[in-house]
Amino acid sequence: KQEVTQIPAALSVPEGENLVLNCSFTDSAIYNLQWFRQDPGKGLTSLLLIQSSQREQTSGRLNASLDKSSGRSTLYIAASQPGDSATYLCAVRPGTNAGKSTFGDGTTLTVKP
Amino acid sequence: GAGVSQSPSNKVTEKGKDVELRCDPISGHTALYWYRQRLGQGLEFLIYFQGNSAPDKSGLPSDRFSAERTGESVSTLTIQRTQQEDSAVYLCASSLAGTGGGGGYTFGSGTRLTVV
Numbered sequence: 001k002q003e004v005t006q007i008p009a010a011l012s013v014p015e016g017e018n019l020v021l022n023c024s025f026t027d028s029a030i031y032n033l034q035w036f037r038q039d040p041g042k043g044l045t046s047l048l049l050i051q052s053s054q055r056e057q058t059s060g061r062l063n064a065s066l067d068k069s070s071g072r073s074t075l076y077i078a079a080s081q082p083g084d085s086a087t088y089l090c091a092v093r094p095g096t097n098a099g100k101s102t103f104g105d106g107t108t109l110t111v112k113p
Numbered sequence: 114g115a116g117v118s119q120s121p122s123n124k125v126t127e128k129g130k131d132v133e134l135r136c137d138p139i140s141g142h143t144a145l146y147w148y149r150q151r152l153g154q155g156l157e158f159l160i161y162f163q164g165n166s167a168p169d170k171s172g173l174p175s176d177r178f179s180a181e182r183t184g185e186s187v188s189t190l191t192i193q194r195t196q197q198e199d200s201a202v203y204l205c206a207s208s209l210a211g212t213g214g215g216g217g218y219t220f221g222s223g224t225r226l227t228v229v
Contacts, residue, residue, distance in 0.1 A: 031216055032216050032217065034217050034218060036218075036220075041202075041225075042222065042223075043204055043220045043221055043222040043223045044204070044206075044218075044220040045220075046217060046218065046219065046220075049217040089155075089156070091218065093216055099161060099168070099169055100146055100158050100161045100169060101218060103155060103156045104155075105155040106155060
């Protein structure tokens with residue numbers, strides 16, 4: 001059974017800092033890994049989707065990496081801003097691309113002005 | 114449609130009443146998922162549809178919960194005899210299945226259910 005862990009559960013940084021959020025998973029037979037952002041009281045917004053054959057994806061100030069062999073993904077946020085404050089979740093889809101993704105519990109990020 | 118649409122966005126109901134929550138997935142997305150998120154908690158899987166079939170309904174918490182999907186499109190999640198512990202945000206997501214489109218999830222904005 002796939003297990004997804006995100007550490008730390010919460011993180012507070014001053015504005016302008018670069019930061020890394022971590023996601024680890026126990027079964028390396030994955031189809032893809034997806035990072036989401038969730039604002040309080042809102043749904044999930046997809047940030048980056050990494051296929052199992054890829055090593056990283058970039059969008060603006062965000063960069064996500066994937067290392068299947070070690071069961072890890074990182075989300076790098078450059079030059080953080082107060083508007084980046086949210087909960088960040090990672091989700092891992094099974095290798096068959098059938099069935100449900102397994103979600104981590106998220107890291108709640110606070111960027112202080 | 115362009116995104117996943119859920120209705121209603123908010124629902125307040127009295128304990129013991131039945132409620133229906135609706136999800137309209139992205140057109141052409143064959144896979145559809147329901148999750149529940151209680152306040153301050155993570156996502157709790159409820160049920161997964163591939164087409165109109167539900168190969169995985171392992172997350173439905175009790176027989177008061179049921180879901181159906183028709184026309185490989187709209188899905189309805191029904192909660193009978195609601196209890197206060199059913200209060201949560203119910204999230205729907207859809208995706209392409211198989212090897213097309215990368216298989217990423219797109220979520221709706223959710224239905225906030227409050228049972229009083």
